[in-house]
Amino acid sequence: MEQVSTNRSFGGEQGVFKHASAATGTDMTFSVFVPPHEPGAKMPVVWYLSGLTCTHANVTEKGEFRAACADLGLIFVAPDTSPRGPDLHGNPVPDDPAGAYDFGLGAGFYVDATQPPYAAHYRMWTYVTEELPALVAEHFPVDMARQGITGHSMGGHGALTIGLTHPDRFKSVSAFAPIVAPGQVPWGHKALAGYLGEDRALWRRHDAVALIEDGARLPALLVDQGEADPFLAEQLRPDLLRQACETAGIDLSLRLQPGYDHSYYFISTFMADHLRWHAARLA
Amino acid sequence: MEQVSTNRSFGGEQGVFKHASAATGTDMTFSVFVPPHEPGAKMPVVWYLSGLTCTHANVTEKGEFRAACADLGLIFVAPDTSPRGPDLHGNPVPDDPAGAYDFGLGAGFYVDATQPPYAAHYRMWTYVTEELPALVAEHFPVDMARQGITGHSMGGHGALTIGLTHPDRFKSVSAFAPIVAPGQVPWGHKALAGYLGEDRALWRRHDAVALIEDGARLPALLVDQGEADPFLAEQLRPDLLRQACETAGIDLSLRLQPGYDHSYYFISTFMADHLRWHAARLA
Numbered sequence: 001m002e003q004v005s006t007n008r009s010f011g012g013e014q015g016v017f018k019h020a021s022a023a024t025g026t027d028m029t030f031s032v033f034v035p036p037h038e039p040g041a042k043m044p045v046v047w048y049l050s051g052l053t054c055t056h057a058n059v060t061e062k063g064e065f066r067a068a069c070a071d072l073g074l075i076f077v078a079p080d081t082s083p084r085g086p087d088l089h090g091n092p093v094p095d096d097p098a099g100a101y102d103f104g105l106g107a108g109f110y111v112d113a114t115q116p117p118y119a120a121h122y123r124m125w126t127y128v129t130e131e132l133p134a135l136v137a138e139h140f141p142v143d144m145a146r147q148g149i150t151g152h153s154m155g156g157h158g159a160l161t162i163g164l165t166h167p168d169r170f171k172s173v174s175a176f177a178p179i180v181a182p183g184q185v186p187w188g189h190k191a192l193a194g195y196l197g198e199d200r201a202l203w204r205r206h207d208a209v210a211l212i213e214d215g216a217r218l219p220a221l222l223v224d225q226g227e228a229d230p231f232l233a234e235q236l237r238p239d240l241l242r243q244a245c246e247t248a249g250i251d252l253s254l255r256l257q258p259g260y261d262h263s264y265y266f267i268s269t270f271m272a273d274h275l276r277w278h279a280a281r282l283a
Numbered sequence: 284m285e286q287v288s289t290n291r292s293f294g295g296e297q298g299v300f301k302h303a304s305a306a307t308g309t310d311m312t313f314s315v316f317v318p319p320h321e322p323g324a325k326m327p328v329v330w331y332l333s334g335l336t337c338t339h340a341n342v343t344e345k346g347e348f349r350a351a352c353a354d355l356g357l358i359f360v361a362p363d364t365s366p367r368g369p370d371l372h373g374n375p376v377p378d379d380p381a382g383a384y385d386f387g388l389g390a391g392f393y394v395d396a397t398q399p400p401y402a403a404h405y406r407m408w409t410y411v412t413e414e415l416p417a418l419v420a421e422h423f424p425v426d427m428a429r430q431g432i433t434g435h436s437m438g439g440h441g442a443l444t445i446g447l448t449h450p451d452r453f454k455s456v457s458a459f460a461p462i463v464a465p466g467q468v469p470w471g472h473k474a475l476a477g478y479l480g481e482d483r484a485l486w487r488r489h490d491a492v493a494l495i496e497d498g499a500r501l502p503a504l505l506v507d508q509g510e511a512d513p514f515l516a517e518q519l520r521p522d523l524l525r526q527a528c529e530t531a532g533i534d535l536s537l538r539l540q541p542g543y544d545h546s547y548y549f550i551s552t553f554m555a556d557h558l559r560w561h562a563a564r565l566a
Contacts, residue, residue, distance in 0.1 A: 007548035008511065014548055064347050066551070228291065265292035268349070 001139060004029065010070040011036035016056065019135060023127040024083035025120065030132065031056040032140055033076040035069050042143035044282035045075040045136070046172075046275065049128065049151030049158035052187075053106045055080050059152075064268035065275060072279040075142055079128055081154065082108035089117040102187050103194055109182070110158030111206050113195035122195055125206075129162055148172035148278035152267055153231070154179055154187070156223075160208035160241075164216040172281035174222035174274045176267050177229055180241035181209040187235050212244040220251040222277050224270045226260030284422060287312065293353040294319035299339065302418060306410040307366035308403065313415065314339040315423055316359040318352050325426035327565035328358040328419070329455075329558065332411065332434030332441035335470075336389045338363050342435075345547035351555040355562040358425055362411055364437065365391035372400040385470050386477055392465070393441030394489050396478035405478055408489075412445055431455035431561035435550055436514070437462055437470070439506075443491035443524075447499040455564035457505035457557045459550050460512055463524035464492040470518050495527040503534040505560050507553045509543030 004016040012035040021028040037043055046069075048059055056078045059065070069076045082105050089098060098104025098118070108124035137144050149170045151159035156178020163173030182188020183203045192203040204210035225238045232238070238254055245252035260266040287299040295318040304311040320326055329352075331342055339361045342348070352359050365388050372381060381387025381401070391407035420427050432453045434442035439461020446456030465471020466486045475486040487493035508521045515521070521537055528535035543549040 007544055007546055008509075008542040008552075009548035010552045061345050061547075064350070064551075066548075067347070067350075067555075226291075259291040261290055263290055264344075265290035265297055265349075268347075269291075269293050272350075 001135060009033070010066040012066065012070055014060065014066065016060070021083070021127055021131060023123045023131045026083040026085045026088070028080055028083065028127065028132075029056055030077060030079045031060040032136065033066055033069055034140060035073055035075065037073065037141065040141075042141050043073050043075050044146035044148065044279070045077060045142045045144070046278050047128075047147065047149040047151075047159070048076060048078045049110060049149070049155030049162075050078060050081050051151070051153030051155050052081070053101050054155075055106070058264065059267070062264035062268060063271055065271050068272040068275040072275055074275060074279055074282070075140060077132070077136055079132055081106050082124065083121040085121075088121045097190065097194055103190055107154065107191065109154060109191040109195060109206070110161065111192070111195050115195060115197050118195055128158065129166065146171060146282040148174075148282055150174040150176070150274055150278070151178070152176040153236075153262065156180075157182060157188075157208065160221075161206050161211060164208060164211045164218060165205070167216070167218055172278040173218055174277060176223075176270065176274070177225050177231070177236055177262055178208070178223060178241075179236060181207055181237055183207040183210055184240065185235045185237060209240045209244045212248045212250065217248065218250055220253070220281075221245065222253045222255075222274060224255045224257055224266075224274070226262060226266045227256050227258050228260055229262045229266075231262055284418060292316070293349040295349065295353050297343065297349065299343070304366070304410055304414060306406045306414045309366040309368045309371070311363055311366065311410065311415075312339055313360060313362045314343040315419065316349055316352055317423060318356055318358065320356065320424065325424050326356050326358050327429035327431065327562070328360060328425045328427070329561050330411075330430065330432040330442070331359060331361045332393060332432070332438030332445075333361065333364050334434070334436030334438050335364070336384050337438075338389070341547065342550070345551060346554055347551035348554050348558060351558040355558055357558060357562055357565075358423060360415075360419055362415055364389050365407065366404040368404075371404045380473065380477055386473055390437065390474065392437060392474040392478060392489070393444065394475070394478050398478060398480050401478055407441075411441065412449065429454060429565040431457075431565055433457040433459070433557055433561070434461070435459040436519070436545065439463075440465055440471075440491065443504075444489050444494060447491060447494045447501060448488070450499070450501055455561040456501055457560060459506075459553065459557070460508050460514070460519055460545055461491070461506060461524075462519055464490055464520055466490040466493055467523065468518045468520060492523045492527045495531045495533065500531065501533055503536070503564075504528065505536045505538075505557060507538045507540055507549075507557070509545060509549045510539050510541050511543055512545045512549075514545055
């Protein structure tokens with residue numbers, strides 16, 4: 001693991017790191033904020049999964065999480081959203097959808113692809129749920145018994161599906177404007193078909209609403225959603241999550257925020273709320 | 284004035300605006316955060332002047348000022364750092380220093396240039412002290428009797444020199460890692476010689492330490508400076524400001540911050556402190 005940069009901030013250290021990933025077969029970059037702490041202390045960690053087109057840098061620069069993490073004693077980890085490299089797919093694929101903003105680079109959708117040519121590198125599920133946690137546990141003062149997960153948009157989808165799949169690992173799960181039902185919206189159709197193929201039964205493990213319908217449970221869930229978000233009605237569909245949680249008896253706090261859009265101006269506004277919510281459950 | 288964008292954030296509105304500037308003869312872009320407020324209310328304003336290479340966008344995205352501005356009821360205005368355009372200098376000038384990061388585009392140094400070819404457009408002093416305040420007063424709910432000014436690095440130089448020149452206008456002045464004595468450091472030599480010519484007597488109006496030596500006064504001054512700032516010893520020289528303020532009897536609060544560098548990770552850490560300091564003086 002190589003340290004790309006480190007900056008003192010809010011009494012802690014904001015670092016950016018790079019390592020050769022076995023899961024993706026590429027170099028992967030991620031950021032970690034370690035708050036001020038006593039020597040030897042182990043701290044709870046919140047994973048933040050980013051949305052389409054983002055790298056670790058978007059939330060690291062614009063997320064405004066460090067003040068709250070320093071105050072609450074939380075480590076904050078932000079992975080990248082896909083493998084990256086000059087030639088991830090071998091020879092050019094005719095009409096390769098990976099040239100789009102919503103598939104391929106910056107759009108790994110937190111799944112392990114099974115379809116060629118993506119299966120070789122697009123293994124973000126394994127990367128985020130296995131390889132990166134092991135690396136973080138080895139190198140940072142993290143109490144791995146106290147983990148929370150959150151994310152934005154595609155990363156909200158990742159946080160929900162990973163949280164629902166690993167309820168023993170994540171004591172707190174929240175999301176900002178998540179894609180709650182990729183099996184029912186255009187972004188999800190394209191990504192899940194492209195990475196996993198056309199058998200929709202296989203999509204259900206990567207669809208928060210389907211996971212809940214199929215029996216996955218969480219004690220509680222916090223979701224913020226801007227009412228002026230241009231992707232609300234077609235891609236995000238918080239109504240579907242509300243219905244699934246009501247049916248399943250999951251304590252969903254879905255906060256519709258008037259006037260807020262899909263940007264980091266929205267995320268940063270409610271970041272401290274989410275971190276306090278996580279901290280209360282990771283205490 | 285054209286609205287480039289607006290985003291709801293922390294209960295207020297973060298806007299970006301563009302206008303044709305008479306001072307610079309170019310289009311100029313700036314950002315304004317208006318916090319939540321009662322209809323008809325007029326609020327104090329803090330001007331933030333940015334450093335070398337920056338536009339309005341750096342602090343707008345990374346400055347973490349909105350939470351405090353919303354809490355304190357402050358309007359926050361961030362101008363650009365120079366005129367911009369494809370051909371500001373007429374025909375190419377041999378060895379034009381404006382191709383550098385520390386002169387020309389992104390490096391207006393908050394002076395009105397007198398030297399060709401820069402005199403035609405590089406008139407940031409007039410822009411920031413006259414034209415933009417008039418525009419802001421016309422279009423935003425600002426109480427122009429309650430103005431504060433701050434800035435970073437080159438923008439800290441701008442905040443100090445403008446604040447020292449207009450003590451009646453600015454009730455509060457602070458800076459992050461300012462260039463306190465451009466007449467005594469390489470960045471300043473290059474900029475002041477390039478924009479104002481070689482007569483160093485003319486530089487003193489644009490040098491905070493020289494202004495204080497020449498009799499300018501402020502009731503108080505807050506300056507944060509990272510001790511791990513790579514520009515500290517050669518370009519920033521807070522020791523010169525300390526000495527000038529001691530001699531002049533100016534109440535300088537100079538806080539040397541161990542481990543902090545010159546980046547927005549430093550600025551954002553102490554932004555809320557500065558805004559509270561301004562708000563207390565603008566109440």
